[in-house]
Amino acid sequence: xxxxxIVRLFEEFAVLLELTGANSFRVLANAKVARAAEASTIDxxxxxxxxxxxxSNIDGIGGGSAAKxxxxxxxxxxxxxxxxxxxxxxGLPALLGLxxxxxxxxxxxxxxxxxxxxxxLESALAxxxxxxxxxxxxxxxxNLHDGIAFLKTAVGRVRIDDALVVAESAITHLRDAGVVDxxxxxxxxxxxxxxxxxxxxxxxxxxxxxxxxxxxxxPGVAKVLVTGPTKSSVRMEDGIQVDLRIVPEHAFGAALLxxxxxxxxxxxxxxxxxxxxxxxxxxxxxxxxxxxxxQDRRAPLASRTEKELYEALGxxxxxxxxxxxxxxxxxxGHAPLVTxxxxxxxxxxxxxxxxxxxxxxELVQRAKDRGFHTLAVTDHSRSSVQANxxxxxxxxxxxxxxxxxxxxxxxxRVLAGSEVDILVDGSLDYPDDVLAQxxxxxxxxxxxxRQAPDLATARLVRAARHPLVHILGHPxxxxxxxxxxxxxDMHAVIAAARESGVALxxxxxxxxxxxxxxxxxxxxEAGVPLAIDCDVHARDGFDVLGYGVQVARRAGAGPEQVIxxxxxxxxxxxxAARRGR
DNA sequence: GCCGTTTTCGGCCCGACTGTTTTCAGTCG
Numbered sequence: 001x002x003x004x005x006i007v008r009l010f011e012e013f014a015v016l017l018e019l020t021g022a023n024s025f026r027v028l029a030n031a032k033v034a035r036a037a038e039a040s041t042i043d044x045x046x047x048x049x050x051x052x053x054x055x056s057n058i059d060g061i062g063g064g065s066a067a068k069x070x071x072x073x074x075x076x077x078x079x080x081x082x083x084x085x086x087x088x089x090x091g092l093p094a095l096l097g098l099x100x101x102x103x104x105x106x107x108x109x110x111x112x113x114x115x116x117x118x119x120x121l122e123s124a125l126a127x128x129x130x131x132x133x134x135x136x137x138x139x140x141x142x143n144l145h146d147g148i149a150f151l152k153t154a155v156g157r158v159r160i161d162d163a164l165v166v167a168e169s170a171i172t173h174l175r176d177a178g179v180v181d182x183x184x185x186x187x188x189x190x191x192x193x194x195x196x197x198x199x200x201x202x203x204x205x206x207x208x209x210x211x212x213x214x215x216x217x218x219p220g221v222a223k224v225l226v227t228g229p230t231k232s233s234v235r236m237e238d239g240i241q242v243d244l245r246i247v248p249e250h251a252f253g254a255a256l257l258x259x260x261x262x263x264x265x266x267x268x269x270x271x272x273x274x275x276x277x278x279x280x281x282x283x284x285x286x287x288x289x290x291x292x293x294x295q296d297r298r299a300p301l302a303s304r305t306e307k308e309l310y311e312a313l314g315x316x317x318x319x320x321x322x323x324x325x326x327x328x329x330x331x332x333g334h335a336p337l338v339t340x341x342x343x344x345x346x347x348x349x350x351x352x353x354x355x356x357x358x359x360x361x362e363l364v365q366r367a368k369d370r371g372f373h374t375l376a377v378t379d380h381s382r383s384s385v386q387a388n389x390x391x392x393x394x395x396x397x398x399x400x401x402x403x404x405x406x407x408x409x410x411x412x413r414v415l416a417g418s419e420v421d422i423l424v425d426g427s428l429d430y431p432d433d434v435l436a437q438x439x440x441x442x443x444x445x446x447x448x449x450r451q452a453p454d455l456a457t458a459r460l461v462r463a464a465r466h467p468l469v470h471i472l473g474h475p476x477x478x479x480x481x482x483x484x485x486x487x488x489d490m491h492a493v494i495a496a497a498r499e500s501g502v503a504l505x506x507x508x509x510x511x512x513x514x515x516x517x518x519x520x521x522x523x524x525e526a527g528v529p530l531a532i533d534c535d536v537h538a539r540d541g542f543d544v545l546g547y548g549v550q551v552a553r554r555a556g557a558g559p560e561q562v563i564x565x566x567x568x569x570x571x572x573x574x575x576a577a578r579r580g581r
Numbered sequence: 582g583c584c585g586t587t588t589t590c591g592g593c594c595c596g597a598c599t600g601t602t603t604t605c606a607g608t609c610g
Contacts, residue, residue: 226597229597
């Protein structure tokens with residue numbers, strides 16, 4: 001049991017309360033508890049056992065929710081939720097996934113027409129039983145048909161790299177068409193989340209209708225969902241939704257701020273505006289005269305840039321990656337975050353010797369061309385048969401080849417290393433006397449990724465305590481949108497890493513991003529250094545660096561906390577110290 | 582249900598678009 005179970009608990013509360021017609025602020029409060037639990041680096045299950053009163057000190061969690069968490073942790077269930085489940089058909093929440101269908105519509109379908117799930121909605125549609133239902137005209141009924149078809153093929157949240165391709169091609173299309181003067185992507189893509197719900201674009205256009213027309217007819221658009229003078233949404237053939245907002249030039253900063261979110265960050269900013277007798281919306285910051293739409297009557301106090309808006313609220317600018325469920329004083333004016341330009345070393349790379357596609361010399365040359373001062377060659381170890389892992393003999397020969405390559409290319413330190421498998425019991429895939437001959441050891445789990453949580457934690461803790469390990473590579477083995485990976489007690493793994501002085505990897509590949517943002521933040525809070533590595537396999541393998549850097553930024557990491565951002569002397573000293581040299 | 586340098590009660594973000602409406606509720610982000 002972990003925070004994610006508490007998240008699910010309150011998400012279910014929120015949905016069921018919504019469908020039973022509960023007070024919408026109560027619904028919102030439960031959803032807020034779920035968000036708070038999701039964003040917390042505190043182990044709430046542990047806290048519920050050790051210091052239950054402290055639960056309600058967390059912002060968004062009050063006495064009622066704290067009691068529910070304690071009940072859940074101690075008994076494994078919450079009576080009130082079990083009672084709620086008996087009131088709502090199990091298939092009903094799925095209807096909320098239909099575009100344009102919210103709680104009011106679902107309740108109407110349920111109570112007036114006895115619809116309890118998607119299947120009964122389909123048959124009701126087929127039999128024409130929705131005729132005469134208040135608010136359900138022909139278009140709404142057609143949208144239900146379309147929505148069911150959409151749900152059957154829905155992609156859900158997509159990986160950040162897939163969303164970025166869509167965003168960049170839309171931006172290129174609109175720029176090339178000459179219909180926008182300024183355009184940026186906002187939303188969770190700008191905040192660097194690992195998955196993206198939909199792509200948000202904010203633009204300035206002299207001729208807005210023309211820009212909207214160009215947007216709605218760009219290549220790859222499958223369906224225009226909504227279109228108006230300032231806002232349009234389309235669904236692309238690959239299922240990704242793209243929204244375009246067009247705002248006046250003077251409001252570009254306010255719109256970018258507003259549409260970058262997160263929702264929770266915006267709520268905090270608006271709350272701060274309210275305290276000061278001001279109103280914040282996507283057009284700017286205004287004096288609050290108690291009437292609606294101040295932007296129609298007043299000049300804004302600030303609106304042109306994000307920085308100007310934060311300053312007008314008495315705050316320093318916040319990096320987009322930090323604009324999540326966190327207090328404003330933590331994220332505004334945060335110490336500088338690590339950047340791609342700070343990264344000067346790659347400590348996890350493969351060659352043709354195992355499953356990479358670049359020969360050793362080319363890998364070294366490309367690392368040097370990127371301006372790196374250090375590259376670690378870390379091919380797979382012998383147990384990774386599917387990846388052509390190196391036998392001990394091949395590994396020892398590779399050490400000589402690495403020395404030779406370093407001398408031949410020149411101007412870059414090349415470390416002989418290995419990405420050694422962490423075996424199922426936490427032991428490593430080469431004996432210590434072999435590992436001791438390497439400059440750098442990255443230890444990673446590759447097999448048995450469905451291990452029970454306690455065994456998995458013991459496995460990673462044992463690897464973290466191994467005196468010859470430098471870095472734990474992709475510690476959970478998860479794949480974004482692919483497989484969950486090991487369910488580690490991350491507090492225990494981080495504690496072991498801190499004790500033994502091991503760094504934790506943020507694997508930068510967008511399919512991995514492992515550690516994920518929250519775990520990287522927990523590592524930083526514990527004082528454990530991070531390694532941002534591309535896990536290079538191919539010629540373009542270094543290009544994923546930005547995704548890893550963004551995860552580190554979301555964790556609040558500065559260059560100080562990232563070993564690849566250290567200068568050569570410091571990094572080499574750290575690596576050597578792990579060998580007692 | 583949560584929260585408080587206006588408040589322990591009375592608020593709780595707000596604007597755009599759609600569809601079914603004759604003036605607005607519902608949904609979305």
